[in-house]
Amino acid sequence: MQFAVNVFVDLTERKELELRRDEFISMASHELKTPVTSLKGFTQVLYRRFKKRGEEEPLNFLARMDGQLNKLTKLINDLLDLSKLQTGKLTVQEEAFNLADVVRDIVDTLQATSQTHQLVLEETTHVEVFGDKDRIEQVLINLLTNAMKYSPQANRVIIRVSTEHEQAIVSVQDFGIGIAEAHQQKIFERFYQVTDPMEKTFPGLGIGLFISNEIIKQHHGQMWVVSSKGDGATFKFTLPLYKG
Known part of the structure; x- marks a missing residue:
């Protein structure tokens, strides 16, 4: 009997931890999306300005920065999709x-x-x-x-x-x-x-x-x-x- 109770408590705690983790993932991904979008916008503005001036060195750095921001954007979108899947809110437009x-x-x-x-x-x-x-x-x-x-x-x-x-x-x-x-x-x-x-x-x-x-x-x-x-x-x- 005690073993069954311990198993039940363990499963309940595990589900609660998973719920908290999913809530954190959802909150963190939403909070990260806005500043990353802003950074990407600023990077593109700087890229256009330096390109107009013909300065090659900063263009290389900005291109690398934009590539890393693209990776971060994909990660955030994946986390948002994961959150939607966990809550049954990922929809398809057929x-x-x-x-x-x-x-x-x-x-x-x-x-x-x-x-x-x-x-x-x-x-x-x-x-x-x-x-x-x-x-x-x-x-x-x-x-x-x-x-x-x-x-x-x-x-x-x-x-x-x-x-x-x-x-x-x-x-x-x-x-x-x-x-x-x-x-x-x-x-x-x-x-x-x-x-x-x-x-x-x-x-x-x-x-x-x-x-x-x-x-x-x-x-x-x-x-x-x-x-x-x-x-x-x-x-x-x-x-x-x-x-x-």
């Missing part, structure tokens, strides 16, 4: 769109900023799906940036768009460190990070894949990974085809 066009646009955008990897759109099919275009773009950006991040010794990422059994399938293949089978289900959990004392660690909060997976679930699709340690990873997700 419309019909060509998935292949969206993939191509994201690939072109990220390719323009990548100095290390060639993003190869190897297969593409005209695919009409029904969903939130912005959220699917968010998933694609997360998968592609992860693919480049976790394959520092490689120089390409392969993207494919196809259809099968009335579903659209998008795959993102890298040639990096790979993921051991023991971690392949857990990486879609909130805050989960793969740690290996024998491998280089990569900074992150472990929420990007969790958010991406939840977005795909809201679209009645699935996300999974095919990988083995040291042999790269291929992330795939499905979306139902539009039947309008």
Whole structure:
């Protein structure tokens, strides 16, 4: 009896701690968004002024600052999305769109900023799906940036768009460190990070894949990974085809 009481108290305390953590994440991310937006605006104003004067050195520093602010903005947006997911407030605005066009646009955008990897759109099919275009773009950006991040010794990422059994399938293949089978289900959990004392660690909060997976679930699709340690990873997700 005492054991059952102790377990109940422990679970209650754990839930209370998780609730406080979620409340803190929500509050902190909202409070950070305004000053970061202001800093980004000031940085862009300074960039235009120095560019007009033709001063190259401060432009390089401001470009680096803007890049770091973009990373911080993405982190804040991820935390806000995480908070919305925890409270059931993450919504999708559905419309019909060509998935292949969206993939191509994201690939072109990220390719323009990548100095290390060639993003190869190897297969593409005209695919009409029904969903939130912005959220699917968010998933694609997360998968592609992860693919480049976790394959520092490689120089390409392969993207494919196809259809099968009335579903659209998008795959993102890298040639990096790979993921051991023991971690392949857990990486879609909130805050989960793969740690290996024998491998280089990569900074992150472990929420990007969790958010991406939840977005795909809201679209009645699935996300999974095919990988083995040291042999790269291929992330795939499905979306139902539009039947309008």
